[in-house]
Amino acid sequence: MSARGLVTRDLRVAVQGNEILKGIDLTVEPGQVHALMGPNGSGKSTLAFTIAGHPGYDVTSGSVTLDGEELLGLAPDKRARAGVFLSFQYPAAIPGVSVANFLRSARQAVRSGDLSPAKFRQLVFEKLDTLDMDPAFLGRYVNDGFSGGEKKRLEMLQMAIIAPKYAILDETDSGLDVDALQAVGHAATSLRESEDGRNMGFLVITHYPRILRYLPADVVHVMIDGSIAKTGGPDLAERIEREGYDVIREEVATARA
Amino acid sequence: MPSGTAAGPATLIPFAPDAPTLERALAILAQDGSVSPADAVRRREALALFAALPAPGARPRRGWRHDYDKLTFDDLVWTTGRRRQPAVGPSVTDPDDEPDLPALATENAGGLFHLGATLLEPDVPSAADSRVVVLPLGDASRPHPELVARTLYEIADWRADRFSALATAFENCGAFVYVPDGVVVDAPIQLVWANTAARNEAVFPHVLVVLGEGARATVIERHVGDGDPFICGVVEVHAGERAQLDYVTVQQAGEGARVFFRRTARCARDAEVRWNLAELGGALARTVLDTQLGAVGGRAETAALFFTTGFAHVDLTTGTEHVVGPTTSNTAVRSAANDRGQGRYVGNIVIRPHAHGSDATLRDDALLLSAHAHIDAVPALEIASNDVKAFHGATVGSLDEDALFYVSSRGIARSEALRMITLGFFEPVITRFPGEALRDEIRTALDAKIDAATETA
Structure with a gap:
């Protein structure tokens, strides 16, 4: 069915009157990995926040559908329950709320009551192991005093526990050392190999092809100034790393001229 | 005569904070033989002070709904707790029966249960742990004359403010808790004041806690019920050398209740007093927690929280005086206000010239959950000694929208996210309360208040 996938159509978004996204068309099909690259300020995070339902972004036109269901107009929690997961570039701290409680609440909210407490516990410990995280993590307050790497691991832990239909990874690989990147990569890989995650679609916002070693992209998009400037295969990511965005920018300009 | 054991219909008089009412009260107390000439003198003097002293705190700011000068005492009755009632029929400690009052913790080392000012017996044994003395204050001097004479009013300064004076003038119930040298009690000692809507009383408790050398105990003072009483009391705590006391107050009085307390502690050498205060009920609650660190090694820990909703108003003052050094204090206060709830927190730390090597920390955070809610935070540090460590910090803020979005993005509805973040905000103080x-x-009680608050939002 053509409606399957996380789909944006002519998505235009303004923040305080300035148009940031100028008509984005994307289709992430189940099981696919799409990489979204582009220079800082090109609108990648705006796209991520808009899909997740951040109240600070005004959608001026277009649509966002998840397997045919319109997400625009839904509150963020309803979008999450529909199957969207956003791994935040800068996750907020929730002092006083333990990781264990938070994970349980999130799993419960998205997939109400599908696991017994014992099974849930087993799942959490499995995923902790995959991410090479100390179980002591569970007793800490969510993102409170976490290092950058710890925050990203916790994002991946949440993704693994929730097992959403579609995940948007907003620079989850930025600022990670090799070990942390590997842990994040393994979390994504093992999720895709699991029953729950086999058909998960990924939109991976990144500056570097290195995370794509773990999550091989089927499609690579380059966003420049709020538009998708170029779409290609995995080789496009390698080219960008070699040549930078300016070459793409020039190509686009030449093509338009 | 066997003091304080008379059973029978209590004499009720309309309450007003004036001399004729006090004289009637004294006459009633005299019938029980429970007021000495010295007591009567002190009570009359205290009432005069109540009339003369100004309202506490700074001049009421604009927008404060409660002006202490305009307190009314209509429809309140005063009775003496010296006349006791046997607890009859369905136990008031059973939550399934009327009146609907929270049950006591199942395990305790002793306690007293009051309905209004009247002591109910014998539902709670006067001392489940035989090493501990828990008595109505009026009965304490007979078995412990020397100890009571030495400690009563020794540190509770009834001249300190007008409400302490009022509490002293009309004192009509109280508790004496004595934990002798070296006795360590794990289960809490519970002192409960319950009020039902059937009768709005003016209740004036006086609690005296004495811990001997090396003694350890937990005292829980509770205010429960759906009545609208006026409760005005004093608590004094003597912690002997190396003693450790957790003094917990859980104030869940009715929506219209007014609850005023001054609680004062003094720590002997190496003694530690931990105040744990949860103000969760009432229309107007005023609390002063004072700790005097007058001997080397003394330690004061204060963990206090309040949550005001509706039109409720909480006024909290903590005072820690480092008289000598090294002594240590750590104060943490978390408060939240919703609807038109208001709060004020004044945190005073005084470090005297001889308190060398002392360490004082005060941290106060307030959370405003509505545009009409208001909390003032006034930390004050007075340091007259070098080589001390002192820290204070205060924040007042509203709910973090980024955090709300983050929690919502995990499928958790906004109202639930709000509850989670608000409860989390209190957690650093809750974790300091003794016992899971x-x-x-406390978490459950806060949760219920958040529920009520989000329903009206």
Whole structure:
């Protein structure tokens, strides 16, 4: 069915009157990995926040559908329950709320009551192991005093526990050392190999092809100034790393001229 | 005569904070033989002070709904707790029966249960742990004349403010808790004041806690019920050398209740007093927690929280005086206000010239959950000694929208996210309360208040 996938159509978004996204068309099909690259300020995070339902972004036109269901107009929690997961570039701290409680609440909210407490516990410990995280993590307050790497691991832990239909990874690989990147990569890989995650679609916002070693992209998009400037295969990511965005920018300009 | 054991219909008089009412009260107390000439003198003097002293705190700011000068005492009755009632029929400690009052913790080392000012017996044994003395204050001097004479009013300064004076003038119930040298009690000692809507009383408790050398105990003072009483009391705590006391107050009085307390502690050498205060009920609650660190090694820990909703108003003052050094204090206060709830927190730390090497920390955070809510935070540090460590910090803020969005993005509805973040905000103070059962009780009570608040939002 053509409606399957996380789909944006002519998505235009303004923040305080300035148009940031100028008509984005994307289709992430189940099981696919799409990489979204582009220079800082090109609108990648705006796209991520808009899909997740951040109240600070005004959608001026277009649509966002998840397997045919319109997400625009839904509150963020309803979008999450529909199957969207956003791994935040800068996750907020929730002092006083333990990781264990938070994970349980999130799993419960998205997939109400599908696991017994014992099974849930087993799942959490499995995923902790995959991410090479100390179980002591569970007793800490969510993102409170976490290092950058710890925050990203916790994002991946949440993704693994929730097992959403579609995940948007907003620079989850930025600022990670090799070990942390590997842990994040393994979390994504093992999720895709699991029953729950086999058909998960990924939109991976990144500056570097290195995370794509773990999550091989089927499609690579380059966003420049709020538009998708170029779409290609995995080789496009390698080219960008070699040549930078300016070459793409020039190509686009030449093509338009 | 066997003091304080008379059973029978209590004499009720309309309450007013004036001399004729006090004289009637004294006459009633005299019938029980429970007021000495010295007591009567002190009570009359205290009433005069109540009339003369100004309202506490700074001049009421604009927008404060409660002006202490305009307190009314209509429809309140005063009775003496010296006439006791046997607890009859369905136990008031059973939550399934009327009146609907929270049950006591199942395990305790002793306690007293009051309905209004009247002591109910014998539902709670006067001392489940035989090493501990828990008595109505009026009965304490007979078995412990020397100890009571030495400690009563020794540190409770009834001249300190007008409400302490009022509490002293009309004192009509109280408790004496004595934990002798070296006795360590794990289960809490519970002092309960319950009020039902059937009768709005003016209740004036006086609690005296004495811990001997090396003694350890937990005292939980509770205010429960759906009545609208006026409760005005004093608490004094003597912690002997190396003694450790957790003094917990859980104030869940009715929506219209007014609850005023001054609680004062003094720590002997190496003694530690931990105040744990949860103000969760009432229309107007005023609390002063004072700790005097007058001997080397003394330690004062204060963990206080309040949550005001509707039109409720909480006024909290903590005062820690480092008289000598090294002594240590750590104060943490978390408060939240919703609807038109208001709060004020004044945190005073005084470090005297001889308190060398002392260490004082005060941290106060307030959370405003509505545009009409208001909390003032006034930390004050007075340091007259070098080579001390002192820190204070205060924040007042509203709910973090980024955090709300983050939690919502995990599928958790906004109202639930708000509850989670608000409860989390209190957690650093809740974790300082003793015992998981008590901590869970506080969490549940806060949860219910958040529920009520989000329903009206």
